[in-house]
Amino acid sequence: MSAGAELHTLVKKHPIGAAAVLLSVACGVLLYFRSSTITTRTTDASSKADEAAKMQANITNSAGLAEQTEKMREAAKEVEARLVRRSQLAINLQYFYKMESDSGVKILDVRQGEPGQARNAPRTTYTGIPYNVSVQGTFAQTLSFLKRLENGRHFCRFMTVTYTKAGSSDRAGGGDLMNLSINLELLGQP
Amino acid sequence: MPSLQQLLRKRSDAEPVTAPLWHPNFRNYERLPDTKTVRTAFFVNAVAGGIAACLLLYAGFNELKIRQLNQQIAEAQQQIDTRKGQDDQAKKLSQAFVEEEKKLSEAVTFTAIAMPPTEFVALLGETLPKDIAIEFFDMRLAEAAGPTVVLRGMASGSPEQASGAASSYADVFRTHPRFIAAVDKADITNVNRDTQRGVITFEVVLRLKTPGKEKKS
Numbered sequence: 001m002s003a004g005a006e007l008h009t010l011v012k013k014h015p016i017g018a019a020a021v022l023l024s025v026a027c028g029v030l031l032y033f034r035s036s037t038i039t040t041r042t043t044d045a046s047s048k049a050d051e052a053a054k055m056q057a058n059i060t061n062s063a064g065l066a067e068q069t070e071k072m073r074e075a076a077k078e079v080e081a082r083l084v085r086r087s088q089l090a091i092n093l094q095y096f097y098k099m100e101s102d103s104g105v106k107i108l109d110v111r112q113g114e115p116g117q118a119r120n121a122p123r124t125t126y127t128g129i130p131y132n133v134s135v136q137g138t139f140a141q142t143l144s145f146l147k148r149l150e151n152g153r154h155f156c157r158f159m160t161v162t163y164t165k166a167g168s169s170d171r172a173g174g175g176d177l178m179n180l181s182i183n184l185e186l187l188g189q190p
Numbered sequence: 191m192p193s194l195q196q197l198l199r200k201r202s203d204a205e206p207v208t209a210p211l212w213h214p215n216f217r218n219y220e221r222l223p224d225t226k227t228v229r230t231a232f233f234v235n236a237v238a239g240g241i242a243a244c245l246l247l248y249a250g251f252n253e254l255k256i257r258q259l260n261q262q263i264a265e266a267q268q269q270i271d272t273r274k275g276q277d278d279q280a281k282k283l284s285q286a287f288v289e290e291e292k293k294l295s296e297a298v299t300f301t302a303i304a305m306p307p308t309e310f311v312a313l314l315g316e317t318l319p320k321d322i323a324i325e326f327f328d329m330r331l332a333e334a335a336g337p338t339v340v341l342r343g344m345a346s347g348s349p350e351q352a353s354g355a356a357s358s359y360a361d362v363f364r365t366h367p368r369f370i371a372a373v374d375k376a377d378i379t380n381v382n383r384d385t386q387r388g389v390i391t392f393e394v395v396l397r398l399k400t401p402g403k404e405k406k407s
Contacts, residue, residue: 013231014231014234014235014238016235016238016239017231017234017235017237017238017239018238019242020235020238020239020241020242021238021242023242023245023246024238024241024242024245027242027245027246027248027249028245030249031245031248031249031252034249034252034253034256037256038252038255038256038259041256041259041260041263042259044259044263045259045262045263045266048262048263048266048267048270049262049266051266051270052266052269052270052273055269055270055273055274055276055277056269056273058276058277058280058281058284059273059276059277059280061280062276062279062280062283062284065280065283065284065287066283068287069283069286069287069290072286072287072290072291072294073286073290075290075294076290076293076294079293079294079297080293124296125292125293125296126293126296126297126300128300139315143308143311143312146307146308146311147308150306150307150308155297155300155301156301157300157301157303157331158303158306158307158329158331159330159331159332160328160329160330160331160332161307161327161328161329161331162326162327162328162329163311163324163326163327163328164325164326165325165326185300187296187297187300187301
């Protein structure tokens with residue numbers, strides 16, 4: 001008796017069992033081909049849910065952000081209005097001469113330098129425009145000049161401040177004269 | 191125990207000699223019905239059916255799970271599609287906010303200083319002892335080693351008193367609360383007698399704290 005005939009006999013003898021085996025094989029094949037689907041779908045569902053949650057968090061957290069950004073823009077505009085433009089040399093030097101007349105010191109020398117950028121320094125929006133200023137006056141006058149620089153229209157960063165004695169003042173009510181030498185940077189745009 | 195009669199009985203009177211019983215067996219077992227209490231077919235069907243049912247359940251459960259996951263993915267995708275516009279807007283705003291905030295931070299960092307020169311000079315004047323005068327003041331705020339102030343002054347009085355006053359001048363920077371907040375270290379580096387002027391000259395070196403950097407303990 002051939003194998004086919006034997007199988008036929010067996011199937012005929014156990015039709016329910018044969019059907020069950022056939023069903024088992026079909027289920028096995030289905031499980032084999034769908035084995036990775038659950039993992040993939042779980043990952044997909046998780047990432048999509050995370051993305052949706054992140055988006056919701058972004059939307060929730062952005063409540064009032066438009067107003068805050070607008071305020072920040074206004075503040076940044078105010079900062080930019082106080083910046084020095086390196087190319088406007090005459091206007092920049094005028095800033096110091098105005099302080100000279102306001103404080104009563106005598107400017108001996110004022111020079112605008114070239115802004116230096118360190119090789120590995122992080123990229124910044126603004127840059128410091130360097131100035132060397134030498135003034136002469138009484139202690140009160142030089143202190144007034146320094147205060148005006150500190151609280152002036154432009155943002156000022158002092159690099160060095162050197163006081164030395166210069167001599168006696170011939171001005172009315174003046175004390176000993178001081179020489180004040182300042183290296184400073186004004187925040188500006190290149 | 192056998193009786194006497196039984197013992198005397200002839201052997202020929204005993205049971206007759208018979209040939210062993212036999213008959214031909216023409217049964218065809220393959221065609222005969224299964225007469226076991228529980229038929230083999232039942233076990234075969236039960237085992238095969240059980241395995242098939244388990245696999246079917248498992249496969250069905252898997253398919254159900256895949257269907258649920260597909261629904262979840264579809265729902266999440268729908269949420270993503272719905273929120274995308276608002277999210278893009280929020281991201282743009284956030285980016286704009288960060289850029290503007292960076293500009294402000296740069297301006298704030300640019301002017302950050304442990305103690306402004308005017309405050310330092312004014313405080314020096316306030317705390318200056320009667321017998322001491324400052325002749326030279328040099329504030330270096332961009333030094334690589336940290337902001338430094340060098341003071342050169344002179345102390346008047348008898349040499350003994352003047353040298354004592356000069357030596358103890360550094361204590362001003364260690365005891366005044368505002369100086370404590372700004373000055374990291376105060377050292378008298380040079381004390382000399384100026385015989386021509388009759389004073390003691392000295393030099394004080396102050397190391398200032400760098401804003402934003404705490405001293406390591």
